[in-house]
Amino acid sequence: PFAELPDTGVGLATESLLSSVFIASPSYGTRASTALIVNADGTRRMLERSFGPHGGRLGEVELEI
Numbered sequence: 001p002f003a004e005l006p007d008t009g010v011g012l013a014t015e016s017l018l019s020s021v022f023i024a025s026p027s028y029g030t031r032a033s034t035a036l037i038v039n040a041d042g043t044r045r046m047l048e049r050s051f052g053p054h055g056g057r058l059g060e061v062e063l064e065i
Helices: 012-018
Strands: 032-038 044-051 057-064
Touching: none
Parallel strands: none
Antiparallel strands: 032 044, 044 057
C-alpha cells in the first residue's frame, strides 16, 4: 500500500518502484539473482540468473561447488 511507503523525496511512483523485491526498470533495477542450494546429501550448487533492463531473463549459470 502506498501509505506504507517511506517518503525519501523521490516521489510516490519511484518509491513504489524501489520498494519491490525485484526491480524492473530501463535505467535501474535487479540485474542478477544468486542462490546457494544445499541438498540433503550435502551436495551444493550455486545458481545465478541475469536480467536485462526490463526484467527479462538474459542467462543462467549453475555451478557445483
